[in-house]
Amino acid sequence: MPKVDAVLVGFGWTGAILAQQLCDAGMTVLALERASARTTPNNWATTFDQDELRYMWRHHLFQNVKYSTLTFRNNVNQTALPMRHLGSFLPGTGVGGAGIHWNGQIWRWLETDFKLKSHNEQRYGKQATASLTLQDMPVSYQELEPYYDMFDKICGTSGQAGNLRGAKQAGGNPFEGPRSMPFPTPPLPMTYGPKLFEQAASSMGLHPFPHPAGNLSQAYTNPLGLQLGKCTFCGFCEKFGCGNYSKASPQTTLIPYILTKPNFELRTEAEVLKVERTPDGRHATGVTYIDAAGTEYFQPAEIVALTAYQLHNVHLMLVSGIGQAYDPATGKGQVGRNYCYQTMSSVDVFFDDKLLNPFIGAGALGSVIDDYNGDNFDHDGLGFIGGAYIAGTVTGARPIEMLKVPDGIPKWGLEWKRAAAKYFLRAMGLSVHGSSYPQAGNYLSLDPTYRDQFGRPMLRMTFDFPPNDLKMTKYCTDRAAEIAARMGASHVHPKARQGPYDITRYQTTHNVGGTMMGSSPADSVVNKYSQSWDVPNLFVTGAGLYPQNPGYNPTGTLAALCFMTADAIKSRYVKALGAPLVAA
Amino acid sequence: MGQKSKRRVNRRELLALGGALGTAAAAEALSRHDGMLSGPSRTYTNALPWDDGLTDEPEAAGEGGWQYLNEGEVGFLTAAVDRLIPPDPTGPSASEAGVVVFLDRQLAGDYGNGARFYLEGPWGKGTESQGYQSRFTPAQLYRHAIAAIEQAVGKRENGKAFKEVPADLQDVLLKQMESGDLKLDGPITSKAFFAMFLQNVLEGYFSDPIYGGNKDASAWKMIGFPGAHYDYSEWVTAYNKPVPVETVGLRGRAAWRRG
Numbered sequence: 001m002p003k004v005d006a007v008l009v010g011f012g013w014t015g016a017i018l019a020q021q022l023c024d025a026g027m028t029v030l031a032l033e034r035a036s037a038r039t040t041p042n043n044w045a046t047t048f049d050q051d052e053l054r055y056m057w058r059h060h061l062f063q064n065v066k067y068s069t070l071t072f073r074n075n076v077n078q079t080a081l082p083m084r085h086l087g088s089f090l091p092g093t094g095v096g097g098a099g100i101h102w103n104g105q106i107w108r109w110l111e112t113d114f115k116l117k118s119h120n121e122q123r124y125g126k127q128a129t130a131s132l133t134l135q136d137m138p139v140s141y142q143e144l145e146p147y148y149d150m151f152d153k154i155c156g157t158s159g160q161a162g163n164l165r166g167a168k169q170a171g172g173n174p175f176e177g178p179r180s181m182p183f184p185t186p187p188l189p190m191t192y193g194p195k196l197f198e199q200a201a202s203s204m205g206l207h208p209f210p211h212p213a214g215n216l217s218q219a220y221t222n223p224l225g226l227q228l229g230k231c232t233f234c235g236f237c238e239k240f241g242c243g244n245y246s247k248a249s250p251q252t253t254l255i256p257y258i259l260t261k262p263n264f265e266l267r268t269e270a271e272v273l274k275v276e277r278t279p280d281g282r283h284a285t286g287v288t289y290i291d292a293a294g295t296e297y298f299q300p301a302e303i304v305a306l307t308a309y310q311l312h313n314v315h316l317m318l319v320s321g322i323g324q325a326y327d328p329a330t331g332k333g334q335v336g337r338n339y340c341y342q343t344m345s346s347v348d349v350f351f352d353d354k355l356l357n358p359f360i361g362a363g364a365l366g367s368v369i370d371d372y373n374g375d376n377f378d379h380d381g382l383g384f385i386g387g388a389y390i391a392g393t394v395t396g397a398r399p400i401e402m403l404k405v406p407d408g409i410p411k412w413g414l415e416w417k418r419a420a421a422k423y424f425l426r427a428m429g430l431s432v433h434g435s436s437y438p439q440a441g442n443y444l445s446l447d448p449t450y451r452d453q454f455g456r457p458m459l460r461m462t463f464d465f466p467p468n469d470l471k472m473t474k475y476c477t478d479r480a481a482e483i484a485a486r487m488g489a490s491h492v493h494p495k496a497r498q499g500p501y502d503i504t505r506y507q508t509t510h511n512v513g514g515t516m517m518g519s520s521p522a523d524s525v526v527n528k529y530s531q532s533w534d535v536p537n538l539f540v541t542g543a544g545l546y547p548q549n550p551g552y553n554p555t556g557t558l559a560a561l562c563f564m565t566a567d568a569i570k571s572r573y574v575k576a577l578g579a580p581l582v583a584a
Numbered sequence: 585m586g587q588k589s590k591r592r593v594n595r596r597e598l599l600a601l602g603g604a605l606g607t608a609a610a611a612e613a614l615s616r617h618d619g620m621l622s623g624p625s626r627t628y629t630n631a632l633p634w635d636d637g638l639t640d641e642p643e644a645a646g647e648g649g650w651q652y653l654n655e656g657e658v659g660f661l662t663a664a665v666d667r668l669i670p671p672d673p674t675g676p677s678a679s680e681a682g683v684v685v686f687l688d689r690q691l692a693g694d695y696g697n698g699a700r701f702y703l704e705g706p707w708g709k710g711t712e713s714q715g716y717q718s719r720f721t722p723a724q725l726y727r728h729a730i731a732a733i734e735q736a737v738g739k740r741e742n743g744k745a746f747k748e749v750p751a752d753l754q755d756v757l758l759k760q761m762e763s764g765d766l767k768l769d770g771p772i773t774s775k776a777f778f779a780m781f782l783q784n785v786l787e788g789y790f791s792d793p794i795y796g797g798n799k800d801a802s803a804w805k806m807i808g809f810p811g812a813h814y815d816y817s818e819w820v821t822a823y824n825k826p827v828p829v830e831t832v833g834l835r836g837r838a839a840w841r842r843g
Contacts, residue, residue, distance in 0.1 A: 036622060037633030043640045048834055050812035053791035054642050058695060065702045074713055084702045084716045095633060192823040232815035244814075259632055266628040291625045355824050359809055360816040399790040399809050411762075412668040412782060413755070421674045424807035449706065504715035 004030045007301035009272045010308030012097020014541035014562040016250040021566030023261040034271035035094035044241025052398040056239040061101045063091040070459040071447045074500045080460045087504040091309045096250045103238040103363030104214025104247050106157045107552035108148050110374045111141040111177045120385050133438045135547045138519040138528035141177040147563035149180050155248035156220035156228050159183035159212035173209045175370045188217045188365050193356040193428040197392025198367035200486035206369045211393050213364035214248035224257040235396025237363030275320040284538045303537050310544040314444045314514035315459040323534045326443050334525045336444035340549040342510040343434035343469045343497050347480045350406050350491040351426045358397035366393030372476050373551045384471035386435035388551045390480045406491040430480045434473050435551040439466040444514045465499045473497040510554050515544035527582040529568040536580045645796035651692035660730050663747035667754050668785050675806030686788030686797035696723030729777035732768035793833045800838050801831045
């Protein structure tokens, strides 16, 4: 195989961002993708896309656990067993990755989320963070802002700014950090349920604003010349592709551009097994991948970038033996440490007298409050830190997944059937999208027993909700229930997240940590430019970079970090190949 | 080519596809695109990864007789699904909507065969939060569980089958399965079976009619779901009003078809 300037392992959002950036800088780039190529007209055309059974319940666009899974346990005293069926999270596979079937909820972290540990210690004292292994990011909101803006422009994000260069804007999120530019497109209109949420929250003195959306309110042409169409509110975003070119995805915003580049090549059905290094271990020579025939190939590269999903990036680091694997018994090692999730909960809301028509929806259509997120409220005396955004978002009403009946009604039988018929058009859920903070026993490692189809140890997940996060979800879910009551609902059922963490029930595909970004090799796997401390020509992208997960959807921030990484590679790294961008 | 070594991974699939990717083989690769390494590596430069003339359309449930279920299983399922979703003027019962046909086709196909389950050993009992730990495919699980349930019912009810006992007793038995209180011989708990069964019944009742259930979109009509509509822009801000669109599935609706 001819050597390339950069080989990318996985071709979803961050693979596509790096490919676009590095190709435009004249580098030769090869993306290796384990599954097949997929396009809008071939794979999720509007004529057959709106199919709940096939895409959601039969996992048509998701990673197939038959070929790729992990083992799971709640704590180190249990024996981990394979995740034999997808449930709690739904990673993607193939070109576009999970960027195809996401909702398009595009968020930025709060300024304080970047210095979470020091900020909370300063405000609440060291005991407030003692049970958690929080740490600060080595990058600030201000440094990342230009890259957040780049991603918004690539996506055409629809929304209403709340803070424009320091000036508060009516109707936006008053808690957000300053934006250099307004959203590229105006916010989506509200359907009835979100409008009721907005009115209720407003009347309570809270600060509702439109959910920032990658489902576009109007036609848009991005800086690469790619065009997106206006959303038609069909209600099939999350778990589905968008046949209408209305949802920002690698397919709609980057890939058609990248594939016009003569210095780019995409190779599919090519699964990377390992990062290869020089005998001293300090330099990556390339990667070994395998094809369907079982033939292994060595692909040499000047730069290796792990651009797969967070779980796979951590797995590749561990099976390649790069860095030291985290051991909770000793606290030593960084790879796999600080695995976090997202503490999701909800409030079921039913109206006897209102028709909400929740089938009219989009992945990020709705109204949100950020009053109870991060440190936007005083935690003094609450016994926890962190928080959640509370969203009156209606993404659609796919009935197998989303039909609900009020509590107290059986799950089947005549009474259920009559309630289902009565309430389907009269119900919605408020989403409470909570932070997930790290504790010492939550981590990712290699399983001692189970092996994958290539003979490598499987990834093992050890995770349960920290007491801090269970207190957080209870508090924030109760606040959401107050809003629901103000909406005039007939039935309000708060469903705070309960432990233990259960891998069978869908919560969210926001798995983070394990390849954390930090200020030194003693607290992290990579530096602020996503560059490995141990192997300076290895870069790792994605939500694995997060030392903890704030109460926001991860894609906006991981995309911004990826643009920043690309910038550092183009402007600095290529001038001193193999050199660390940050002194260890 | 930097060939290093050979392994057995998916070799059979590659041989089946052949060296040159003809249209039929490409269609097969496309239909299995979600599996890892579902075909030979393909390289794309200077062109979108677009397969001319191919779409990854869903496969509809076939017509005709039972494909997986035997007569006894059909009897059990027909009775049981109609206790989960009974007949009444609100809308169709589960069996009237075709849910048993749906279950049969699903169990005969990829779902039943565990195409998206990891079923390699070793097996542990596991905790509830670790989820499905059976070595059975869903099709095998239904076969074993229904036989064990009929055995348990027969022992209690003088050799009667589930479908022969009165409806109120059927409800009691289903509730005991739901809680796991109905003890079964063999490795499957009634609770594990019931959880999968109820989920599959809801899938059959509310999925697109092409899969054999939700006949003529009757379950969607019952709840007011318009189905596979492309554009609701006109009604986004029409608050608290019925949306005047007709229910439609991926294959259109009955009125679109001749006689």
